[in-house]
Every structure is written in structure tokens, then in C-alpha cells.
Amino acid sequence: MSHAAPIPPDDSYLRSLIEATADAVANAEPLDSPHTGADEASRAAVRSTIDAAATDLVALSQDLHAHPEEGFAEHRSVRALADLLAKHGHEATVGLGGLDTALRAGTEGEGPHIAVLAEYDALPGLGHACGHNVICTAGAGGFLGAAAVADRLGGRVSLIGTPAEEGGGGKETLARAGIFDDVDAVVMLHPFSHDIAMHPFLGRRQLEMVFHGVGAHASAQPFMGRNALDAAVAAYQGVSALRQQLPDSDRVHGVFSDGGARPNVIPARAAVLFYLRSGSPATLRDLASRMTAIAHGAAEMTGCGVELHWDSQPAYLPIRFNTTLAGRWSVNQRGTGRKPLPPGVVPESLTGSTDLGNLSYRMPAIHPMIAVSDATTALHTKEFAAAAGSPTGDAAVLDGALGLALTVADYLGDAALRAAVHEEFEAAGGALDVPSFFD
Numbered sequence: 310m311s312h313a314a315p316i317p318p319d320d321s322y323l324r325s326l327i328e329a330t331a332d333a334v335a336n337a338e339p340l341d342s343p344h345t346g347a348d349e350a351s352r353a354a355v356r357s358t359i360d361a362a363a364t365d366l367v368a369l370s371q372d373l374h375a376h377p378e379e380g381f382a383e384h385r386s387v388r389a390l391a392d393l394l395a396k397h398g399h400e401a402t403v404g405l406g407g408l409d410t411a412l413r414a415g416t417e418g419e420g421p422h423i424a425v426l427a428e429y430d431a432l433p434g435l436g437h438a439c440g441h442n443v444i445c446t447a448g449a450g451g452f453l454g455a456a457a458v459a460d461r462l463g464g465r466v467s468l469i470g471t472p473a474e475e476g477g478g479g480k481e482t483l484a485r486a487g488i489f490d491d492v493d494a495v496v497m498l499h500p501f502s503h504d505i506a507m508h509p510f511l512g513r514r515q516l517e518m519v520f521h522g523v524g525a526h527a528s529a530q531p532f533m534g535r536n537a538l539d540a541a542v543a544a545y546q547g548v549s550a551l552r553q554q555l556p557d558s559d560r561v562h563g564v565f566s567d568g569g570a571r572p573n574v575i576p577a578r579a580a581v582l583f584y585l586r587s588g589s590p591a592t593l594r595d596l597a598s599r600m601t602a603i604a605h606g607a608a609e610m611t612g613c614g615v616e617l618h619w620d621s622q623p624a625y626l627p628i629r630f631n632t633t634l635a636g637r638w639s640v641n642q643r644g645t646g647r648k649p650l651p652p653g654v655v656p657e658s659l660t661g662s663t664d665l666g667n668l669s670y671r672m673p674a675i676h677p678m679i680a681v682s683d684a685t686t687a688l689h690t691k692e693f694a695a696a697a698g699s700p701t702g703d704a705a706v707l708d709g710a711l712g713l714a715l716t717v718a719d720y721l722g723d724a725a726l727r728a729a730v731h732e733e734f735e736a737a738g739g740a741l742d743v744p745s746f747f748d
């Protein structure tokens with residue numbers, strides 16, 4: 310017995326996850342830090358600078374939220390950010406590294422150099438459903454606060470606006486253009502349903518398998534055809550069979566991007582577009598090799614040819630944690646009343662991918678999550694968009710700005726902390742040659 314409507318998914322597993330998470334959240338202890346960070350006078354200067362900019366930061370967050378722009382087209386947004394920076398004494402460069410909507414501002418001087426990152430792209434049809442208006446304005450506030458003390462702490466801070474996180478990989482493009490060559494570490498935050506000091510994000514690659522067959526009349530001369538759609542279906546089924554043997558952190562999802570035109574013509578061309586996600590660069594590379602074998606097997610069994618188009622957008626790496634720096638974030642959120650969770654409390658399967666991962670394998674990085682919504686609201690929904698523009702979103706802008714600015718000040722002002730941050734990065738394998746990693 311079938312009917313037109315789909316069968317609604319049973320939500321008992323989701324509810325069990327949410328209940329288990331609520332218990333774990335209640336019992337979790339935030340990360341601590343053995344380091345002292347910046348001196349108290351610098352911390353006070355950071356606070357007063359952000360207080361003085363608070364009204365403008367919240368207004369900018371609301372303005373961006375009301376005028377969402379998609380990746381690489383964030384012209385109005387980046388201009389509004391530059392205007393806020395100018396009002397607070399920092400001339401920004403708009404357009405760099407080959408990206409019209411990238412931005413950079415910074416302090417002068419010598420010494421260690423840390424960058425705060427700002428994203429400001431939105432999602433088609435959903436507006437700021439990923440809350441990048443909060444990322445941008447918390448980043449701007451974090452920069453302003455840290456810039457007020459960077460010189461006296463003996464270092465430099467920059468704000469780098471990175472376009473098109475939602476698929477376009479602006480950070481990878483900017484990195485390849487050398488924009489991060491003189492940057493020692495990066496910090497940013499992301500709005501979420503919980504406060505979390507470190508939350509895993511998966512690496513992601515794209516693969517389009519394009520199968521080439523031989524077209525033929527499907528009734529009169531099918532024996533003269535080679536069916537590219539059969540190859541694509543075989544590949545899709547091959548991936549389904551692969552899933553059972555994948556690590557739990559791996560995800561593969563695909564859609565048919567070309568399935569032929571008419572039933573009475575054997576399709577000469579068919580294509581499947583897959584996203585591959587995995588928790589480490591090495592496992593993502595292994596997943597890619599399995600997918601390659603499936604594509605060739607499907608081509609072989611159907612007598613078709615195959616082309617593999619990898620990463621029409623830059624591949625995203627997973628986030629490499631820096632616990633030392635994340636510990637300072639956690640400590641620096643104490644005064645706001647937030648208690649950022651350590652990793653492993655909120656289920657790590659509830660995650661996506663970000664191009665911050667690509668920077669986190671080049672230099673120490675943090676990407677803490679800051680709560681703007683209740684625990685059940687997911688990113689990329691209209692409910693999350695509403696939260697990002699609500700008073701809880703505004704609160705996250707200011708609490709987040711303070712957390713970022715104090716963490717930057719700590720990095721610049723505490724040589725022992727800085728050494729530990731970089732020791733941890735080196736112990737995790739040091740800098741990866743990201744552009745050639747998947748070759």
C-alpha cells in the first residue's frame with residue numbers, strides 16, 4: 310500500500326541524541342589553560358574598546374542579516390564592514406588575492422602576527438542561515454579590541470575577510486595567493502546551537518563521475534549502445550555498498566547530475582556528483598581512492614568510459630584542533646557567563662565542513678562555536694537564520710568579539726603560551742602542503 314506522501318522519519322534516534330547530549334552538557338567541565346595570557350591592563354583596554362564599538366557591531370550584524378549576499382558576491386557586506394572599520398580608525402583594503410570581496414586591515418609593527426577571520430557570505434534562499442553575520446561582526450569586534458593593544462604587546466593583528474565559505478573555499482584561494490604567508494596563527498568563531506571550544510569539522514572533496522557511453526535507439530538497436538546511465542547507477546550502488554565499511558566519521562552523498570534525456574535513447578552521457586567527507590586528511594585521501602576504484606569498476610562493467618572531475622571548488626580539509634589556544638578561548642569566555650564545552654560532549658557526527666580547515670593545517674587555528682540558538686536548531690535552516698538575527702545573535706557578537714580579542718591579546722602578550730601553541734601544532738605534524746596533498 311503506497312500513497313503520495315513520504316513516510317515521516319521516526320525521530321526517536323534524534324531525540325535520544327538530544328537527551329544524551331543534554332545530560333553530557335550538564336556535567337561537562339570547560340577547558341582550562343595553564344597560561345596567564347595578556348596582562349590585566351591590556352585586557353581592560355580590550356574590554357573598553359569593544360564596549361565603545363558595541364552599538365556599531367550589533368548594527369552591522371543586523372544590517373548584514375537584512376541584506377544577505379551569496380559567496381563571491383558579498384559586495385555590499387564587505388563595504389559595510391570596511392565602513393565600520395574606518396569609523397573606528399582602521400583603513401581596510403577591499404579586494405585581494407584575486408577575490409573582489411576579500412578584505413584586509415591590520416596594525417603595523419614587528420613581532421608575532423595573528424589574524425582574526427571574518428566570513429560574510431549567505432546561503433541561496435535561506436539568507437544568513439549559517440549566521441555569518443555573527444562571524445563577521447564578532448571578528449570585526451575581536452580585531453578592534455586586539456588592535457588597541459597589539460603594539461604594546463609587541464605584535465600585530467590583522468582582520469582578514471574571507472569570501473565564500475559556503476562552497477567557494479575563499480580561504481584556500483587566499484592562502485594560495487600568499488595572503489596568509491606572514492600570518493602565524495588565525496582565530497575565528499562560528500555560531501551554533503551550543504557553546505563549544507573545539508568541535509570537529511570534516512574534510513570535504515567533490516567528485517563528479519562523468520560516464521561516456523554510446524547512444525543508440527533503445528528499442529530498435531539497443532545492442533549497438535553502451536549505456537552511460539547504467540554505469541552511473543552502478544557507481545551509485547557501488548558507493549552504497551562501500552558505506553558499510555567506512556569509518557563512522559566518513560560521509561558520502563551524491564546526486565545524478567545527468568541521467569540522459571529520453572527513455573528511447575540509450576544515454577551516451579551520464580554523471581553523478583558526490584561529496585566525500587572524512588575526519589582526517591589521510592582518511593579523506595583513502596576515501597577518494599575507493600571512490601576512484603568504484604568509478605573505474607562501473608565503467609568497466611558497462612563498457613563505458615569515465616572521466617573524474619575532482620574539486621571544481623577547492624577541497625576542504627578537516628579542522629586540526631589547537632587545544633592550547635582553545636583553552637584560552639574557553640577561559641576568556643568565563644566573564645560572559647558562557648561555558649564552552651570541551652570536544653566530545655555534543656555528538657561529533659553533528660557537523661559539516663569549513664575552509665578554515667585548510668588554514669588549520671597551515672598554522673595554529675581555533676574555530677570555537679558560540680551559541681545563538683536552542684539545542685535542537687540545526688545550521689542551514691530558516692530557524693537558525695532567525696536566531697542569527699535575534700537578540701541571542703547580537704549577544705554572541707559581543708561575547709564572541711571579547712573572546713576573540715582577549716585570545717589574540719593572550720597570544721601576542723604571553724610568549725610561553727605562544728610557544729606552546731606552536732609546539733602543539735608541530736607535534737600534530739606541522740604544516741601540510743595543502744595544494745598538493747590530494748595529488
Ligand SMILES: [Zn+2]
Nearest residue numbers: 439475688689
Ligand atoms: Zn554553512
Ligand SMILES: [Zn+2]
Nearest residue numbers: 439441474499
Ligand atoms: Zn558557516
